[in-house]
Amino acid sequence: MTFRKYLVLAGVTVFSATGDSLLARGMKGLGSVSLHNLSSLLLAILNPWILGGVLLLLAFFASYMSALSWADLTYVLPASSLGYVLVALIALLVFHEEISVTRWLGIAMISCGVGLVAAGPSLTPARKRHPASAQGTASQEAQP
Amino acid sequence: MKDAYTWAGIGLIVIASTTGDILLSRAMKKVGHVGDLWRRQGLLCVIGRVLATPTFLPGVLAMAVGFYSLLFALSWGNLSLVAPASASLTFIGNAVAARIFLHEHVGRRRWLAALLVAGGVALMAV
Numbered sequence: 001m002t003f004r005k006y007l008v009l010a011g012v013t014v015f016s017a018t019g020d021s022l023l024a025r026g027m028k029g030l031g032s033v034s035l036h037n038l039s040s041l042l043l044a045i046l047n048p049w050i051l052g053g054v055l056l057l058l059a060f061f062a063s064y065m066s067a068l069s070w071a072d073l074t075y076v077l078p079a080s081s082l083g084y085v086l087v088a089l090i091a092l093l094v095f096h097e098e099i100s101v102t103r104w105l106g107i108a109m110i111s112c113g114v115g116l117v118a119a120g121p122s123l124t125p126a127r128k129r130h131p132a133s134a135q136g137t138a139s140q141e142a143q144p
Numbered sequence: 145m146k147d148a149y150t151w152a153g154i155g156l157i158v159i160a161s162t163t164g165d166i167l168l169s170r171a172m173k174k175v176g177h178v179g180d181l182w183r184r185q186g187l188l189c190v191i192g193r194v195l196a197t198p199t200f201l202p203g204v205l206a207m208a209v210g211f212y213s214l215l216f217a218l219s220w221g222n223l224s225l226v227a228p229a230s231a232s233l234t235f236i237g238n239a240v241a242a243r244i245f246l247h248e249h250v251g252r253r254r255w256l257a258a259l260l261v262a263g264g265v266a267l268m269a270v
Binding site for chain 1: 166169172176178179246253260264
């Protein structure tokens with residue numbers, strides 16, 4: 001893992017967390033959307049919060065695709081979940097919101113999961129498609 | 145009945161987003177290391193190569209289906225159930241699907257991580 005790769009994974013985390021937050025902030029201002037006024041969803045892009053959120057989510061998608069080109073899906077996904085932790089920490093440090101014991105427990109569990117995966121290899125060699133059947137034929141061939 | 149619709153919506157989200165992740169992961173593995181390709185042949189070549197991969201557009205489509213199922217599930221159920229349930233089940237679903245369809249080596253370490261992250265995400269949203 002090079003520094004550049006860690007930077008891409010950090011991008012996956014930061015862009016998804018900030019993009020989701022901006023989008024949620026914008027949608028709150030928009031009010032509830034029903035099937036009868038779907039056109040309001042199209043106009044939503046004019047809202048600067050929503051526009052900012054969409055641009056950040058595009059950046060997330062680009063870094064996610066880039067990470068998937070050199071790492072396993074089961075390696076990248078836990079990294080993206082660090083975004084939940086980031087949002088909680090922003091809420092604590094910037095908006096001085098209180099974090100309940102349950103949420104702290106959630107933060108600890110996500111961090112442990114991410115740490116476990118990050119300590120292992122980012123790309124595992126693909127498993128053989130049918131190792132069991134391959135072994136079976138090999139042992140059969142070995143018999144006279 | 146409303147509960148059944150909510151859980152059907154959650155099931156749809158999990159299936160659609162897992163399918164999307166698997167298809168996109170397969171597409172990007174086929175393209176190869178994006179950073180190297182960009183340095184050697186430029187950004188346009190990267191974009192062209194990604195778009196030309198047969199599993200990329202179906203993957204984006206599946207992601208879009210997942211996103212719209214989320215919106216509809218939210219209209220039936222509470223955010224406090226739909227968001228954590230679908231997010232944490234998607235982590236488990238992806239670990240299973242990555243093993244079956246991408247032949248990734250999901251060892252004990254990654255299983256434990258998937259369960260920890262899924263549980264953590266569920267707790268965060270309570």
